[in-house]
Amino acid sequence: MASFEENLGGRLALLSPDTLDSDQKILYDQLRGTMVPWANKSGFRADTYAGRLIGPFNAMLRSPLLSQALMGMTATEGKESxxxxxxxxxxxxxxxxxxxxxxxxxxxxxxxxxxxxxxxxxxxxxxxxxxxxxxxxxxxxxxxxxxxxxxxxxxxxxxxxxxxxxxxxxxxxxxxxxxxxxxxxxxxxxxxxxxxxxx
CATH class of the missing domain: 1.20.1290.10 (AhpD-like)
Incomplete structure (x- = not known):
């Protein structure tokens, strides 16, 4: 049986925090500070036990600047809807x-x-x-x-x-x-x- 850490990226490898470039690291820290705690509070997982992001967040790291803008939309929608x-x-x-x-x-x-x-x-x-x-x-x-x-x-x-x-x-x-x-x-x-x- 596969462990929790395996295969959660689908077609993408799960990126390790220590391999990220500077823009990816900024986005990673943003997601770890906002989406991961929200996921934990809500009853689902957004990261692995080793700190790798899962769900859409792993894919977002591939385009960190556009993804930061998308996360801005997420935050604004949550507050202003x-x-x-x-x-x-x-x-x-x-x-x-x-x-x-x-x-x-x-x-x-x-x-x-x-x-x-x-x-x-x-x-x-x-x-x-x-x-x-x-x-x-x-x-x-x-x-x-x-x-x-x-x-x-x-x-x-x-x-x-x-x-x-x-x-x-x-x-x-x-x-x-x-x-x-x-x-x-x-x-x-x-x-x-x-x-x-x-x-």
């Missing part, structure tokens, strides 16, 4: 399910649990299905995100429901969030990054 945490997790898991991004689903299933979703709801979202019992705004968020990722268009009826629910700012915030996680899912799927095996 008008969306509730539950709506955010519906959007993120719906994108992850559409892309079948294993690590994304692993990570945000844990985050969604911390946000207060029950196991059945999370299981349905991970499977790409609309759960029963979503709050009205969560239901609209699922519909918008699913339609945007699957058909790339929002019909008038759904658009009008979404505008009534979220307003124009909320719609823009939702599209930014969905697009951000499409980028993350693209990194994960291109490099076939797996979810860690359950302990």
């Amino acid at each position: 008008s969306l509730s945490e539950k709506v955010r997790q519906v959007v993120i898991l719906t994108v992850g399910a559409a892309w079948q991004a294993a690590y994304e689903l692993y990570a945000h299933a844990a985050v969604a649990e911390k946000a207060g979703f029950d196991e059945a709801t999370i299981r349905a979202l991970v499977a790409g299905q609309k759960p029963t019992g979503l709050a009205p705004e969560e239901s609209v968020a699922f519909d918008v995100t699913q339609r945007l990722t699957a058909r790339h268009q929002i019909d008038t009826e759904l658009y009008e429901r979404a505008i009534v629910t979220f307003g124009e700012k909320g719609m823009v915030d939702m599209i930014y969030l969905a697009g951000h996680y499409m980028t993350i899912s693209g990194l994960l799927n291109t490099f076939t990054v797996p979810a860690p095996a359950a302990n």
